[in-house]
Amino acid sequence: MTSPLEPVLEVRDLHVTFPSDDGDVHAVAGMTFAVHENETLGIVGESGSGKSVTSMAVLGLLPRSAKVTGSVKLHGHELIGLTDAEMQPIRGEQIAMVFQDALTALNPVFKVGDQIAEAIKVHHDVSGPDLERRVVGLLETVGIPNPKDRAGQYPHEFSGGMRQRAMIAMSIANEPAVLIADEPTTALDVTIQAQVLEVFERIQERTRSSVILITHDLGVVAGTADRVVVMYAGREVEMANVDDLFYNPRHPYTRGLLASLPRVDGSRLSRLNRIKGQPPSLIAVPSGCAFHPRCDDAEVPGRCDLIRPELRTIEQRHRAACHFAEQLPPLSTTDLSAAAGGEKTTDHV
Amino acid sequence: MLTYSIRRVAYSIPVLLIASFLLFVFVRTTFDPTARLAASRDPQVRIREQQRLGLDDPLATQYGRWLKGAAQGDFGKSEVTRDEVSKTIRRGMGNTLQLILIGAAVSCVIALAVGVYSAVRQYSALDYTFTGLSYIGVAMPPFWFGLIAIQFFAVRHHWLLSLGLHSGDSQGFDLDYLRHLPLPIATLCVQIVASWSRYERASMLDALNADYVRTARAKGLRPRKVILKHALRNALIPFVTVVALDFGALFGGLIITEQIFSIGGMGRVFFSAIQQGDAYVLEAWMLVAAVLIIFFNLVADLLYGVLDPRIRLS
Numbered sequence: 001m002t003s004p005l006e007p008v009l010e011v012r013d014l015h016v017t018f019p020s021d022d023g024d025v026h027a028v029a030g031m032t033f034a035v036h037e038n039e040t041l042g043i044v045g046e047s048g049s050g051k052s053v054t055s056m057a058v059l060g061l062l063p064r065s066a067k068v069t070g071s072v073k074l075h076g077h078e079l080i081g082l083t084d085a086e087m088q089p090i091r092g093e094q095i096a097m098v099f100q101d102a103l104t105a106l107n108p109v110f111k112v113g114d115q116i117a118e119a120i121k122v123h124h125d126v127s128g129p130d131l132e133r134r135v136v137g138l139l140e141t142v143g144i145p146n147p148k149d150r151a152g153q154y155p156h157e158f159s160g161g162m163r164q165r166a167m168i169a170m171s172i173a174n175e176p177a178v179l180i181a182d183e184p185t186t187a188l189d190v191t192i193q194a195q196v197l198e199v200f201e202r203i204q205e206r207t208r209s210s211v212i213l214i215t216h217d218l219g220v221v222a223g224t225a226d227r228v229v230v231m232y233a234g235r236e237v238e239m240a241n242v243d244d245l246f247y248n249p250r251h252p253y254t255r256g257l258l259a260s261l262p263r264v265d266g267s268r269l270s271r272l273n274r275i276k277g278q279p280p281s282l283i284a285v286p287s288g289c290a291f292h293p294r295c296d297d298a299e300v301p302g303r304c305d306l307i308r309p310e311l312r313t314i315e316q317r318h319r320a321a322c323h324f325a326e327q328l329p330p331l332s333t334t335d336l337s338a339a340a341g342g343e344k345t346t347d348h349v
Numbered sequence: 350m351l352t353y354s355i356r357r358v359a360y361s362i363p364v365l366l367i368a369s370f371l372l373f374v375f376v377r378t379t380f381d382p383t384a385r386l387a388a389s390r391d392p393q394v395r396i397r398e399q400q401r402l403g404l405d406d407p408l409a410t411q412y413g414r415w416l417k418g419a420a421q422g423d424f425g426k427s428e429v430t431r432d433e434v435s436k437t438i439r440r441g442m443g444n445t446l447q448l449i450l451i452g453a454a455v456s457c458v459i460a461l462a463v464g465v466y467s468a469v470r471q472y473s474a475l476d477y478t479f480t481g482l483s484y485i486g487v488a489m490p491p492f493w494f495g496l497i498a499i500q501f502f503a504v505r506h507h508w509l510l511s512l513g514l515h516s517g518d519s520q521g522f523d524l525d526y527l528r529h530l531p532l533p534i535a536t537l538c539v540q541i542v543a544s545w546s547r548y549e550r551a552s553m554l555d556a557l558n559a560d561y562v563r564t565a566r567a568k569g570l571r572p573r574k575v576i577l578k579h580a581l582r583n584a585l586i587p588f589v590t591v592v593a594l595d596f597g598a599l600f601g602g603l604i605i606t607e608q609i610f611s612i613g614g615m616g617r618v619f620f621s622a623i624q625q626g627d628a629y630v631l632e633a634w635m636l637v638a639a640v641l642i643i644f645f646n647l648v649a650d651l652l653y654g655v656l657d658p659r660i661r662l663s
Contacts, residue, residue, distance in 0.1 A: 059567060061563060061566055061567060085571075087569075088569045088570070088571060089569065090569070091566065091567055091568065091569035092567060092568040092569035093569060096567070096568075097564075097567045099560060099563070099567075101560065104559065104560040104561065105560040105561060105563070105564045106561060106564065107561040107564070107565070107579050107582075107583070108561070108583070108657070108658070108659060109582050109583055109586075109656065109657060109658060110579075110582075118568065118570070119568045119569075122568055122569045122570055123569060154658040154659070156658070156659050170564075170568070
């Protein structure tokens with residue numbers, strides 16, 4: 001259907017604004033990215049950076065009050081501007097979503113199997129034993145033991161990790177071209193996290209879906225994503241292949257995030273680094289570069305608080321929005337603390 | 350589900366026993382069935398009557414005797430009217446059950462429809478209209494509403510009838526009955542419809558904002574199915590609680606409604622029993638009321654189990 005070079009999903013200059021009593025909230029301010037077949041794109045950022053809003057905008061699930069502009073193309077077909085009724089055949093069939101907290105995202109009063117079956121029935125005319133077999137097969141795919149019995153149970157009878165697997169089973173029920181996972185492992189402990197991420201990989205091997213993995217956890221991205229977009233205050237600040245991003249970050253915010261990761265080889269006495277300050281309000285975004293009040297490399301007064309840096313290609317497949325992207329020194333272990341401003345506290349970012 | 354149901358039913362038995370004991374003690378200590386003999390010239394008359402009725406026995410013995418009779422549907426004879434108490438109650442219950450069951454059913458349907466609509470179309474013109482109406486409904490005294498409604502619909506326009514549930518020799522379910530029903534039902538229900546619809550609106554709004562509704566939409570379900578299946582099913586759980594709790598209020602509202610519309614139901618039985626100090630009727634009346642309220646609470650508990658699998662298994 002699509003040539004390998006053509007992106008499956010292409011987002012161009014996406015803006016999302018919510019009206020509020022204090023003024024318009026510009027939650028997403030010009031996101032541009034594309035995902036290809038069999039590719040995993042990580043979207044990383046703090047709470048409130050616009051990650052989830054971006055994914056909801058792609059599926060057209062935002063409340064009616066939200067103003068969405070820009071372009072979202074699936075296999076070249078524009079999705080922005082479609083009515084709810086026109087989006088329904090796409091949701092769950094072409095683009096499916098895995099939500100963060102499966103305990104609240106699954107309906108507590110329906111059996112897990114029935115909820116998965118429903119996802120299939122909406123789009124396909126299957127019923128009876130055929131449908132049942134598919135549901136059990138899906139549960140088996142995501143690694144749920146005794147899938148037949150489990151299908152007849154309710155979400156509260158599942159453990160956290162199993163609920164998330166069930167959620168994934170539901171989202172891949174129709175083998176969608178694009179799978180958006182919004183913080184799929186945030187509510188899980190680390191071992192279960194690894195198992196769930198492994199499920200994603202296995203599924204992708206089979207279906208060659210494009211996966212958009214939204215997370216605030218760089219550790220999750222490191223193991224699974226091919227490319228990573230870092231978001232700050234509703235904008236992309238850096239995008240690179242996963243290795244480039246980790247070894248050669250070109251934006252001070254990315255460097256701050258990396259520096260704040262706990263390290264296995266770090267001294268137990270040393271404290272975690274953090275990025276100073278708070279994420280900005282999306283109603284009054286700082287002038288110039290939105291990150292400048294928290295940035296140690298900023299030229300203030302000067303370019304950083306006056307001119308908003310545009311995204312620039314630094315190297316092949318690596319772009320960043322920083323006036324000093326090229327000048328930043330390479331990141332070494334000893335630089336890690338400097339990159340975060342040298343400020344040390346016990347706070348996690 | 351079976352163990353849950355059995356446990357629920359078992360729980361209601363001690364509740365019923367305690368309630369029946371309390372109401373028995375209250376009535377026996379405040380009403381003396383032989384009070385009308387107080388003016389008798391010969392004090393022995395009253396004492397003999399008290400002995401005949403066993404009123405000089407300890408309260409516990411009296412309670413046991415009364416409960417035994419009640420279990421067999423025998424509440425003795427009224428000391429005021431000399432009628433079988435059970436007959437009086439049965440006659441009253443016939444009319445009352447019609448009012449309560451039809452009233453509750455109508456109220457549920459209207460409150461659910463209004464609540465769901467107001468939640469789905471929050472802040473629409475109709476939502477505001479319903480909000481305004483429900484404030485009026487809650488604030489307005491039902492007896493006043495009943496009188497105004499009679500004046501307009503029955504006296505001025507003769508569309509509806511306002512005396513009893515049947516006129517002349519009409520019986521059962523016919524046009525005459527349908528013309529009698531609306532006014533008392535509306536009077537009985539106007540307040541609870543108003544408060545139930547507000548309640549359903551709130552719980553439906555909660556459900557519509559829940560994550561599982563977002564999931565349902567992300568599956569590609571039509572809005573109708575998202576609302577009526579995923580959201581409403583969850584919003585019904587708290588609704589059932591209020592309905593069960595308000596059943597007592599419905600029973601109390603009967604006293605006013607039946608008085609206004611001259612319907613010979615439990616409300617009027619209660620009213621005249623109080624006025625005439627008819628202790629045996631009062632005891633029976635309160636026991637029936639207690640049984641009804643406990644029964645509807647039990648139904649609510651069982652419905653809970655049906656609606657919410659988390660409760661069923663705990």
